[in-house]
Amino acid sequence: MSKHILVVDDSVSIRQMVEMTLKGAGYTVTSAQDGQEALDKCKSQQFNFVITDQNMPRMDGLTLIKNLRGLGSYSRTPVVMLTTEAGDDMKAKGKAAGATGWMVKPFDPNKLLDVTRRVLG
Numbered sequence: 001m002s003k004h005i006l007v008v009d010d011s012v013s014i015r016q017m018v019e020m021t022l023k024g025a026g027y028t029v030t031s032a033q034d035g036q037e038a039l040d041k042c043k044s045q046q047f048n049f050v051i052t053d054q055n056m057p058r059m060d061g062l063t064l065i066k067n068l069r070g071l072g073s074y075s076r077t078p079v080v081m082l083t084t085e086a087g088d089d090m091k092a093k094g095k096a097a098g099a100t101g102w103m104v105k106p107f108d109p110n111k112l113l114d115v116t117r118r119v120l121g
Contacts, residue, residue, distance in 0.1 A: 001025060002027055002028045003027050003028065003049065004027070004028045004029075004030065004045075004046070004047050004048050004049075005027050005028070005029050005030070005048065005049045005050070005116070006029075006030050006031070006032060006037075006038060006041060006042065006047040006049070006050045006051070007019055007022070007029055007030070007031045007032070007048060007051050007052075007055060008031070008034070008035060008037075008038040008050065008051065008052040008056070008061070008064065009033070009052070009053040009056070009082070009108055010033050010055075010057060011036055011098065012033075012054070014032070014041065014053070014082075014105065015031045015076055016092060017109075018051060018082070018107075018112065019031055019106075019116040021109040021112055021113065022112075022116065023033045023034075024082065025113050025116070026052060026115075029118070030045075030047070033056075034056040034057050034058045034059055035056055035059025035061060035063055035064035035067075036053065036058040036065065037058075038050070038052065038057040038059075038064055039059065039064060039068070041068050042071065042074060043045075043046055044070070044071055045061075047065065047077065048077070048078075049078050049079075049080075049083050049116065049119055049120055049121060050064075050068065050077060050078070050079045050080075050082075051079075051080050051112075052065070052079065052081060052121040053081075053082060053083050054081055054083040054085045054090070054094075055083065055085070059113060061081055061083065061092075061094075061114055062094060064073045065079050065094070065098050065099055066083075066097050067100070069097070069098040078100040078101075078119035078120070079098065079099055079100050080099065080100055080101040080102065080103060080114075080115060080119065081084040081099050081101070081102045082092050082103045082104075082105060082107060083102075083103075083104065084103060084104065084105045085104075086104045086107050101115060101118055101119065108117065
């Protein structure tokens, strides 16, 4: 069975690029346009991996991660931030919130697939 990945970003073009990259590698992909929509989807279905942006309307990435970690079914699910935020302070906040890893935009599709394979085992 294909691994199911949730891609969360308010940018349609980023969502489409990430989705195309992952689908091309055989993954099942669902997308959400902000953290609130992502959290709602996570409450009704289980994803193997979540890739989220930081700066989004309604709910940002750090808040999403904290909320996901509070759901028993997502306490160990890999969550990677894919964002323009590259500062050490923001990365430390991500780690404290429970982020598994951090990638900076613009992303390299091969690196994204490498990270995906690594976190999904």
